[in-house]
Amino acid sequence: MKETTMSVDKRVTEDLMEALRDSKDGFSASSERLSGCGRADLAAKFGAYATQRAQFAADLETLAATYRDDPETPDSLGATVQRAWAKVKGSVTGADLMAVLQGAAEAEQDVLVAYEAALGEDISPGLQSAAMRQRDEIHRINNEMQMLCDTTLVTPTS
Numbered sequence: 001m002k003e004t005t006m007s008v009d010k011r012v013t014e015d016l017m018e019a020l021r022d023s024k025d026g027f028s029a030s031s032e033r034l035s036g037c038g039r040a041d042l043a044a045k046f047g048a049y050a051t052q053r054a055q056f057a058a059d060l061e062t063l064a065a066t067y068r069d070d071p072e073t074p075d076s077l078g079a080t081v082q083r084a085w086a087k088v089k090g091s092v093t094g095a096d097l098m099a100v101l102q103g104a105a106e107a108e109q110d111v112l113v114a115y116e117a118a119l120g121e122d123i124s125p126g127l128q129s130a131a132m133r134q135r136d137e138i139h140r141i142n143n144e145m146q147m148l149c150d151t152t153l154v155t156p157t158s
Helices: 005-036 040-066 078-094 095-118 125-152
Strands: none
Touching: 005 040, 005 095, 005 125, 040 095, 040 125, 095 125
16 A cells, blocks of 8 residues: 555654754753853854754644644654764763764764655655755755864864
8 A cells, every 4th residue: 555645744754853853952962061161152053953953843843733744753763863963972971072073963964864865755845845945954054063073173262
């Protein structure tokens, strides 16, 4: 039996929301640690990224409600994203700024992979449009994090 567009949308939405929640949690933990290490500038950026990821998840949930889908918190795709953010959390406890930045960039690559997989599915135009906008913004921020890795080189800002 072929999946209906609604059920594909629901599954894709659940996968993306899980990836976004993991990303939000990873950015929040990184933000707290960076703040404690005297990097308020980066802590603020990571805090803003966490807030954005929470908003992206809320936007997807709202979109799903318009289709009468009720996304649940799944245990599917998130394992990859959770592993990537677990590495970031481990480096956060070690207070190595470059490890935090590089780990976050790597974890966000996994989020981008989740978005590419979602966009490869037969999803509704509304979900496709939202996922493309979010993916493009995540990609922009991922590039920004890569630049931070290249330019920060553990030079504290006072």
